[in-house]
Amino acid sequence: MSRGEHTRAVHSPAAPVLGQLPMGLPVYRTAAFRFSSAQEYTDVLGGEAAGYSYSRVDNPTADAFAQAVAALEGIGLDREVVGQPFASGMSAISTVLMALTRSGAHVVAPREIYGGTYGLLTTVLDRFGVETSFVDGTDLDAVRSAIRPETTVLWGETIANPTLSVADLPGLAALAREAGVHSVVDSTFASPAVCRPLEHGIDVVVHSATKFLGGHSDATGGVAIGAPELMDRVRHDRIDLGGMLAPDEAFLLHRGLATLPLRVDRHSRSAAMVAAGLLGHPAVAGVAYPGLSTHRDHALAAKLFDAGRFGGVLTITPRGGLEAGMALVDALRLVSTATSLGGTHSVASHIASTTHRQFSDEALAAAGIDAGAVRVSVGLEDADDVLGDLEQALDRL
Numbered sequence: 001m002s003r004g005e006h007t008r009a010v011h012s013p014a015a016p017v018l019g020q021l022p023m024g025l026p027v028y029r030t031a032a033f034r035f036s037s038a039q040e041y042t043d044v045l046g047g048e049a050a051g052y053s054y055s056r057v058d059n060p061t062a063d064a065f066a067q068a069v070a071a072l073e074g075i076g077l078d079r080e081v082v083g084q085p086f087a088s089g090m091s092a093i094s095t096v097l098m099a100l101t102r103s104g105a106h107v108v109a110p111r112e113i114y115g116g117t118y119g120l121l122t123t124v125l126d127r128f129g130v131e132t133s134f135v136d137g138t139d140l141d142a143v144r145s146a147i148r149p150e151t152t153v154l155w156g157e158t159i160a161n162p163t164l165s166v167a168d169l170p171g172l173a174a175l176a177r178e179a180g181v182h183s184v185v186d187s188t189f190a191s192p193a194v195c196r197p198l199e200h201g202i203d204v205v206v207h208s209a210t211k212f213l214g215g216h217s218d219a220t221g222g223v224a225i226g227a228p229e230l231m232d233r234v235r236h237d238r239i240d241l242g243g244m245l246a247p248d249e250a251f252l253l254h255r256g257l258a259t260l261p262l263r264v265d266r267h268s269r270s271a272a273m274v275a276a277g278l279l280g281h282p283a284v285a286g287v288a289y290p291g292l293s294t295h296r297d298h299a300l301a302a303k304l305f306d307a308g309r310f311g312g313v314l315t316i317t318p319r320g321g322l323e324a325g326m327a328l329v330d331a332l333r334l335v336s337t338a339t340s341l342g343g344t345h346s347v348a349s350h351i352a353s354t355t356h357r358q359f360s361d362e363a364l365a366a367a368g369i370d371a372g373a374v375r376v377s378v379g380l381e382d383a384d385d386v387l388g389d390l391e392q393a394l395d396r397l
């Protein structure tokens with residue numbers, strides 16, 4: 001039977017099915033997958049047969065990315081860990097928090113926490129009966145005292161923004177075990193090329209893959225990694241919440257991973273050089289970078305982080321407060337004024353007027369953030385050029 005033009009246009013010959021593995025990661029840019037029978041369809045949906053049904057549920061390209069991150073976070077582990085892919089870092093964070101809490105539950109989180117996570121806890125989960133105590137995350141006694149019978153999650157950030165304080169991961173993991181609750185760490189600022197929290201006993205690691213994992217500021221995504229049983233729960237809630245990673249984004253993020261250790265090593269070495277180079281500048285009141293021996297958490301960072309890798313982000317406090325901070329950013333020629341971090345290009349943002357704009361002067365002071373502080377994510381340019389640009393901008397203050 002000869003099929004008509006429209007039918008032929010829609011039902012083009014199928015692409016060859018390969019028995020080989022391609023060198024590049026195939027992008028399964030499809031919303032749905034076909035089944036060979038009604039029985040196979042129901043078996044895949046029921047989990048009785050392996051296979052894919054719908055790309056919000058699972059997608060091979062997204063899976064490949066999540067398992068690639070799990071492989072990096074799982075270096076040195078003698079237990080199996082798996083990853084779940086997400087459309088963004090916030091999607092990973094919201095889904096993990098919803099999977100591990102319920103109405104009436106309680107979370108202990110650091111005061112110095114990513115703004116989106118703070119907003120989620122205080123303006124969204126709060127409406128669903130989940131309460132959060134914010135404490136000094138670097139003070140384990142404060143974390144311990146905040147734990148209640150209803151607590152289900154201890155939250156942490158490996159490296160926190162913008163003071164670059166470092167979480168005592170083994171201590172946090174031990175507290176969580178003692179209390180019978182889950183420990184979850186946002187390791188976006190570190191990446192597995194600096195520190196792998198699961199090695200230190202943390203239950204779940206989450207990332208904004210938009211930052212160092214992708215590394216090129218051209219794709220948005222997130223990922224959560226943990227034990228298979230826990231990730232099954234997270235996947236279940238991800239399916240219903242809908243924050244699945246798209247296949248094209250998964251491809252870009254996966255490609256970024258191949259150079260993650262190379263990039264993060266260079267980001268770290270350049271950031272260390274820039275941080276040290278700025279310390280003596282007369283317009284600089286302080287530089288926060290965990291690789292500097294002057295940083296409060298340097299010893300802890302040296303213990304937990306891979307040798308010579310303290311991450312690519314530092315915070316510069318110029319003399320002169322808010323005006324000096326904004327003028328510093330405006331005087332930069334090579335370093336871009338932009339949000340985000342962890343990409344090929346160096347970027348700077350004045351903290352009080354951008355990422356922490358909702359903080360009052362008192363709240364900034366309480367968090368130890370100077371009104372003039374500027375966060376810099378050191379890119380892959382020559383470190384001398386980045387340092388030179390910051391120096392010429394500081395010279396003009």
Ligand SMILES: *Cc1c(COP(=O)(O)O)cnc(C)c1O
Pocket residue numbers: 088089090091114116157186188189207208209210211220221222
């Ligand atoms: C950017 C970021 C997030 C949120 O990630 P998105 O991909 O923007 O949703 C979460 N945590 C930290 C520490 C971040 O820097």
